[in-house]
Amino acid sequence: MSIRRLTSPWLFIALMTAGLFASLLGATNSLDRDFYFYQEFIQKLADFQFDFSVPGFHGSNLFAVPWYWITSSEIAAIEIQLLFALLLPACAYLAGKELFNSKWHGLMLAAIVTMTPFVSVISKIGYTSSGLFVLMLLTIYGACKGKWWAGVTFGLAMLTKPFAIALLPLLWVKRPKNGSIISRHRIIILGLIIPAMYIAIQYLQVGHIIVGVHPELSESTVWQGPTKILMNLAYALQILFSVHNYHYPNPAGTGHENLLHTTPLLIFLALFAFMKPSQFIVTLWEQNPRLQAIPLG
Numbered sequence: 238m239s240i241r242r243l244t245s246p247w248l249f250i251a252l253m254t255a256g257l258f259a260s261l262l263g264a265t266n267s268l269d270r271d272f273y274f275y276q277e278f279i280q281k282l283a284d285f286q287f288d289f290s291v292p293g294f295h296g297s298n299l300f301a302v303p304w305y306w307i308t309s310s311e312i313a314a315i316e317i318q319l320l321f322a323l324l325l326p327a328c329a330y331l332a333g334k335e336l337f338n339s340k341w342h343g344l345m346l347a348a349i350v351t352m353t354p355f356v357s358v359i360s361k362i363g364y365t366s367s368g369l370f371v372l373m374l375l376t377i378y379g380a381c382k383g384k385w386w387a388g389v390t391f392g393l394a395m396l397t398k399p400f401a402i403a404l405l406p407l408l409w410v411k412r413p414k415n416g417s418i419i420s421r422h423r424i425i426i427l428g429l430i431i432p433a434m435y436i437a438i439q440y441l442q443v444g445h446i447i448v449g450v451h452p453e454l455s456e457s458t459v460w461q462g463p464t465k466i467l468m469n470l471a472y473a474l475q476i477l478f479s480v481h482n483y484h485y486p487n488p489a490g491t492g493h494e495n496l497l498h499t500t501p502l503l504i505f506l507a508l509f510a511f512m513k514p515s516q517f518i519v520t521l522w523e524q525n526p527r528l529q530a531i532p533l534g
Contacts (some may be wrong), residue, residue, distance in 0.1 A: 272363025297368025415430025
């Protein structure tokens with residue numbers, strides 16, 4: 238085997254994937270409440286029942302429907318997330334490589350995502366973090382390549398976890414410079430249309446917007462009074478800039494499931510934006526060094 242093959246980035250990606258596969262084999266399923274919502278949605282959709290009254294964000298669950306048609310698996314919601322988990326190293330490599338035009342940066346992002354167990358192993362309890370990250374990473378890759386389908390993955394990412402809205406500034410920076418307004422912003426427009434349609438249909442079916450897996454909350458009750466409005470705003474900021482995310486339905490209930498949603502990816506982007514601003518951020522960033530401290534705060 239040649240030295241070139243031994244140093245191929247895809248060899249390292251294969252090793253990361255194999256290590257991740259071994260880790261997933263060593264973990265056992267522990268079905269959480271969220272899983273039952275996701276599985277119910279998948280089974281209903283597989284029977285062509287478009288029931289948006291089922292609590293939860295179901296963007297990545299759409300991919301489980303063909304799998305359920307084939308297997309009729311009672312844990313299809315978990316199995317599709319495990320498949321997403323195995324795609325994490327490759328998707329992270331492609332996103333990092335295209336974003337910074339560097340194979341090394343691609344490998345570093347792949348390593349960061351692969352070694353973040355919350356993103357992958359938590360699939361075993363039915364959470365959708367691996368699906369969220371795959372869709373986000375594909376959005377970055379597609380946006381860098383100027384592909385229209387990045388709008389679809391962006392929209393589905395937001396339907397998986399609304400935290401994916403954090404990609405919006407990056408998509409704005411990476412938008413094409415030529416063409417009509419619609420063609421230049423087609424990824425953003427398409428990405429926003431998808432969750433907007435979902436919300437509209439859900440509102441028509443249920444009469445209100447269901448807040449994730451919390452059927453007791455709606456668009457009007459989620460704020461829970463004037464004081465909670467400020468706390469929810471803090472929650473939004475913590476998702477972007479903190480490892481510990483605020484759990485808005487019950488602050489005392491903040492636990493491991495609220496940690497590290499998008500933080501590893503944002504840390505990666507912030508560090509390289511800090512070290513190589515000329516390749517990443519507009520001139521304003523370069524002329525105002527104080528701004529560079531914001532994403533690292």
